[in-house]
Amino acid sequence: MCTYTTEKIEIEGSGKGSTGWFPLTQAIVYFDHPVHAQAEHTLNIDFSNPGRGPAARVAVELTEESAYALIGAIRAALAAHVTSDSPATTSG
């Protein structure tokens, strides 16, 4: 392990894992050695639902550049939503 730095947040939503869709309750984010990606270190995210067991997990391992690109894409998508589809806009 490189950093051991682990961020844990509670989330609401759903994910599709090896056994199909399930509700997500938790996300773990850490920068460390990947299991599968061909890089020495990656930004890893485990979307999971501990109440449903260890296999209730959707995992991604992203290169640093990809992780930053994803942050930008998420922010852009959310900003577009706020601009075009937020309750304040649509109710006005």
Added chain:
Amino acid sequence: MNEELTAREDFYPGHEGDRVQAYVARPLGDGPFGGVVVLHHLPGWDAATKEITRRFAAHGYLAICPNLHWREAPGASPDDASATVRAAGGVPDDRLVGDVAGAAAYLRAQPGGNRRIGVIGYCSGGRQAFLSACRLPLQAAVDCYGAFVVGEPPPGLHALQPIVELAKDLSCPLLGLFGAADSHPSPEQTAELAAELARHGKDYDFHTYDGAGHGFFSVDRPAYRQHAAVDGWQRVWEFFGKQLAG
């Protein structure tokens, strides 16, 4: 040495008598054989670590590799189990020591064993190998790039508190294999550990490889560094060959 061996899964009583899953490999023949407890890295009880366990048997040792993530995730894949343990903050130290004590007892009870037991660990297992050797009566220990023996862990992995103060209790010779490009542990941290061991008159032998970082023994990862791994394995064979003979 003919390198013939058998390997299988077994269960043994670990910390507080808990049933713990383990991968066990042994050489063919009558012995006498030394014993090695193999402690897997934080990514889990995976194929690469089982391969290492077989390697010890091929070199004439009774070897056992406990699944340290068994309790949190029985039957889960290694990466899922590792994610679960990471989310829980890591493997508790007391439980780890109990599991290693049980694994050592398992090896001492094996036919053909000479009752001399070493421990080797990689990554988080490196720290755990040092921990075990300070809290249990063992005959040899190898720490492969174990982080947070020295230095505060970041928030989130609360189980990994620094344990350098245990150096005074080290029960056996310690071989340390580290990468100069590693930051966990950094060369400064391993130097601090070496100084503490020297202060207490302990038998230790540390090697830090240039051009290698964390995980240089991992043949299935980009971190693999051939020069460090080849020399490191040679030092392991010489060290265990001396300390576990009998």
